[in-house]
Amino acid sequence: MLDLLNIAKPFADMDTPVDAETERAVCRWLYAEARFLDAERYQDWLEGFIDPEIHYWMPDMETRRRDDPRGTFSYGEAAYFDDNLPELTIRVKRYNEPSAWADNPATRHAHLISNIEVNATDDPSLLAVCSAFTNVRNRNEADQDIIHGRREDVLRKVEGGFRLLRRRVFIVQNVLLSKNLNTFF
Amino acid sequence: MCEGGCKGAAKGRPDMKPVYPRAASYPQYAGLVDRKNAQVDRQVFVSDAVYQAELQQIFARAWLFLAHESQIPNPGDFIRTSMGEDDVIVVRQRDKSVKAFLNSCPHRGNRVCMVDAGTKARGFICNYHGWSFGIDGALRGTDGKVYEKDQSFEKAQIGLTPVAQIDSYKGLIFATFDPDAPSLAEYLGPFTWYMDIMLDNDPEGTEFVGGAIKSEIDCNWKFPAENFVGDILHAFWTHQSGAQAILGGGVDLGSRYDELAFQASVYGHGIETNLDKVGNTRTLGYPELVDYVFDLSEKAKDRLGELRARAIGAVSSCTVFPNFSFLPGQNTFRVWHPRGPGKIELVVWTLVNKSAPEHIKEQYRKGVMMTFSPGGVFEMDDGENWEYSTRVNQGFVTRQQPLHYALGLESADLERDLPGHVHKGSLNDANQRLFYTRWAEFMEYDNWTDLQSGETAPPQKKAVEAAE
Structure with a gap:
């Protein structure tokens, strides 16, 4: 397996930026994805943005000493998401149930995406994309949850656009300051 | 400051011996649990004074x-x-x-x-x-x-x-x-007989896999603790969407197990189980895990006997008083740490048998993530219920209204030879009533002699020996 697709591995140096046109296309794709997630169009998100071979991982963060070899997170340990397509599909199925009470009344979402860097990889069909996000949820009268973090995505070029093949999501919180995660990142 | 002459300290040197707090007696708080009418006063969920008493009476002693x-x-x-x-x-x-x-x-x-x-x-x-x-x-x-x-x-x-x-x-x-405090064995009492369903179904014992996930919920710690001590009722309604997503159908306790299902409570610790073998495990979404638990259940009959072997993966839940809970079959273990009357820090772990094959351990880790972690399809819908059950009591008039804990008042099972206070059926408030009775005992009694011989103490019967 390409190192690039090894979920446990960070990207190598991001020193192979793509041309402006490709970068623009990736930005447009990322913003469109955010818009779909804002609108809770989860089934469309699965069908339009997600590669069938997706690996979507969001590890749990721990506070560790700098010299601790385990580090802040470690693949194979606790995670909020460690999903393939069938697992993402189960989550989406729940949202689509009328009895998904934590989503009825609806949550108001805002996915803000920034710090986008797009790099070429050894595989011409794959792009390495870094971004930062602010994920805002507000529901009922005044329940608000804001989560900040970074993402490391591998996008596969397909006809007419891209598909998300690998996503690593790193949030900055250790104790999750939210009662749940009724959102995607 | 000690001016010298303190026990264990040389003259002029400060005595730094540990200070363990003393318990008091708060009959006025104990009275907030109305056993006769099976009601709980909402002050127990919002009052700062009650919360400080809980830290002293419960968390500094249990x-x-x-x-x-x-x-x-x-x-x-x-x-x-x-x-x-x-x-x-x-x-x-x-x-x-x-x-x-x-x-x-x-x-x-x-x-x-x-x-x-x-x-x-x-x-x-x-x-x-x-x-x-x-x-x-x-x-x-x-x-x-x-x-x-x-x-x-x-x-x-x-x-x-x-x-x-x-x-x-x-x-x-x-x-x-x-x-x-009495020994841990005495504190748990014969409830260990039920804990062994998870802790002793295999000769090699258990381990935690994958570290801890921590999250905050703006609720009183007793709502999740009472939920796990014996509220399977909520699963039908709260978790309908999660069950649909994973199983393709609503929560089903399997009515053919109604006769088997029971609640049991010892010193406020409680278990409810349906004895349907794999109902909880099935919700993790991996058929191989269900096969594993069927095999395990068969093998464990020698160690645990038929009844407890049926409970390993069954629809069931447990709380060890005051705030340690787990779900047999789903293998999530958790503590609801109090952070004031209106907030908890929830810490969750996944327990597996040491002897389980690696891919089975991995499926438990992922299965618990998919169901009972903050993004899990079941846990997703719990938090808001507990938050609003807590928060509405900011209303002065609202918090004067009693809460109803009267399901299954006539359901005591006097025939079944099992440890503790046993009630028929798992859809029952019996364990929750006993949880709050235990809470009231901690509020009222300043000594362990009274604490270990109150209403929640296991009834004297031959159950434990007979069941072994």
Whole structure:
């Protein structure tokens, strides 16, 4: 397996930026994805943005000493998401149930995406994309949850656009300051 | 400050012996649980005064869950956790025993351990003035040895405050701040017979896999604790969407198990189970896990007997009083740490049998993530219920209204020969009533003789021996 697709591995140096046109296309794709997630169009998100071979991982963060070899997170340990397509599909199925009470009344979402860097990889069909996000949820009268973090995505070029093949999501919180995660990142 | 002549301290030197708080008696709070009408006064969920009494009466006295032995296998391995709101470090010693201390320097009180966990630590050093402590909690030295030159300083007398008692039950480490508390075995009583469903269904024992996930929920700690002690009723409604997503159908207890289902309670600890073998395990979404539990159940009959072997993966839930809960079959273990009357920090772990094949352990880790972690399809819908059950009581008039805990008042099962107070059927408030009765006992009694012989104490019967 390409190192690039090894979920446990960070990207190598991001020193192979793509041309402006490709970068623009990736930005447009990322913003469109955010818009779909804002609108809770989860089934469309699965069908339009997600590669069938997706690996979507969001590890749990721990506070560790700098010299601790385990580090802040470690693949194979606790995670909020460690999903393939069938697992993402189960989550989406729940949202689509009328009895998904934590989503009825609806949550108001805002996915803000920034710090986008797009790099070429050894595989011409794959792009390495870094971004930062602010994920805002507000529901009922005044329940608000804001989560900040970074993402490391591998996008596969397909006809007419891209598909998300690998996503690593790193949030900055250790104790999750939210009662749940009724959102995607 | 002691002016000298204190017990154990040389003249002129401050006595630094641990101070373990004394319990009092709060009959006015005990009275908030109305046994006769099966009602609970909502003050127990919102009052600051009641909450402070809980920290004193319950969290400073009860045996509280700290860690699984497997989390700290080697000398110097440690985790940081809480007992009530008290920050605690749990450390494996060189002789393989486990010690636990308050995470607070006796000098100015700063935390001496800032991280969640670590391995092979040689000690803990306070960032403020450099006081350093061994893994046994003893003061080893101070920065620049300024103190060591001072006549009033006696290193041997100073250390991190240890818990009053620490012990483990089949891999689970518990501690108490009360030197007078009975042994852990006595505190758990015959409830261990039910805990063994998870802890002793295999000769090689258990371990935690994959670390802990922590999250905050703005609810009173008793709502989740009572939910796990015996509220399977909520699953039909709250978790309909999660069950649809994973199983393709609503929550189904399987009516053919109605005759088998029961609730049992000992000293406020409680289990409800449907004895349907794999109902909980099935919700993790991996057919191989269901096969594994069917096999395990068959093999475990010799160790546990037929009834408990049926419970390993069944629709079921447990709370060990006050705030340690788990789900057999789904294998999520968790503590609801109180953080004020209206907030908890939830810590969740996944328990597996040590002997389980690696891919089975991996499926438990992922299955618990998919169901009972903050993004899991079941846990997703719990938090808001508990938050609003707590928050609405800001309403002055609202909080005067009693809450109804009267399901199954006539359901005591006097025939079934099982440990504890047994009630028929799992759809029942019986365990929750006994949970709050235990809560009231802790509020009322300032001594363990009364605490261990109240209404929640296991009824005297031949159950335990007969069931073995």
